[in-house]
Amino acid sequence: MARSLGRICKGFQRLGSLSSIQTQLRQPSTSVSVSVRGTTLIRTMVALPSLFSSKPRDFSLPNSSWGSEMMQLYEHYNSQCEVETEGGEKQEGPWRRLPSYNRLLKYATGGVYLSKIIQSKARLFTRNIRDPGAAFEYVLFVNSEEQKCVCVFQAGHLLEGPPGHVHGGAIATMIDTVTGTHATILSGPVMTANLNINYRSPIPLGSTVLLESSLDKKEGRKTFISCKVTSSDGSKLHTETTALFLSINFSHLLLGE
């Protein structure tokens, strides 16, 4: 175990300061960084670009599969990421788009038969299918002032549960992704401790929905988040969730504790 951590740390040292990645993330390193033995890392729920490619694909940018509802909502929030002052100068707006990649820092200690494969093949669950439009198409925006996150999510045909509708687990996956990312931005490295999801109405496959996440409270190591999933125009409630996240020491996770 100790040897594993040694390898992990060497791997991290090779990454240097990760400043280029932080720049891409366009968010304060203090809000999503975590220290392991003096080396600054980006936290788990905010996926990192591939270390083996100079131009990793940012999955949160529009592609040809995005329908009109997805595009409209994307443009609505994206247009508020940069605003013009009265003097005509551009400055940061209230919202910030979060880039999204399909690879994390992969240093499994607990994997058994897959341990070698994990090193090279592991992919973020929500970004493991590259075919545009087939599975999870989504983009997250964060509003730090209002302590809110929104996610525009278009559910592809590979997410089927009940006939013609999105699997309850795929919905839970997006809820965990959005609330977990939000909790990370608010509290630094966290792990999901509880998800309490009420499913109100099924989501048709192929439709675009909106996830809205807001901070309820912070108590010590605990961050409480609420999340609603609604139709893209907000008229139909699909799910209501409360989520609890616990702040963690990142090295515990790497050690599988």
Add this chain to the structure above:
Amino acid sequence: MARSLGRICKGFQRLGSLSSIQTQLRQPSTSVSVSVRGTTLIRTMVALPSLFSSKPRDFSLPNSSWGSEMMQLYEHYNSQCEVETEGGEKQEGPWRRLPSYNRLLKYATGGVYLSKIIQSKARLFTRNIRDPGAAFEYVLFVNSEEQKCVCVFQAGHLLEGPPGHVHGGAIATMIDTVTGTHATILSGPVMTANLNINYRSPIPLGSTVLLESSLDKKEGRKTFISCKVTSSDGSKLHTETTALFLSINFSHLLLGE
């Protein structure tokens, strides 16, 4: 909407009695069937084989990616699906393996831009990647007498959430799958109404875990199920869940209500 339902019913009529599918499922049609305008159907959470292939792949059977823990647990339960009497005759045992396919009856009414693609390309979320070992490898067994289900689940490298560990949403997906299938067997067609998941310890990518689902109670339209996820030897608790399912009229789902 009415025209859509007409198309749906015609599609169902072409399926005839679905007796061949019921035979493959090897479970009483009364426990998982549902009637829509006089036509008997298998309910949603128990996936149906492709209608376009005479030999659909049963994903619940062993493949080369299954590790030793997965195989041992599979053989443990599978050996109890058929037992020998004192006279040396074979008869049904306490457990029954549930086959698993990657296609459902697909008649979406609510899909927007993907509606045509859905008709041909939709796949069950948990079976949408054919590469053995890459994502969800699992097999379910049901014990009707004890009103229990177990699922042996090996988590592949494409399910990553926190570095080297399974995404909370992927775990929720398996919990929804197991408890939903169990509720269907107990109560007929249902929809997930609530999942309350407590995450106790992360699951390393590549490991094999056991999901155990048991009936808590039935009250009118409500079926309450509990589910634990543990390490394969039962020594470590990964998650604890209570789940609530509501019995539904299948036609409501098809109409997107």
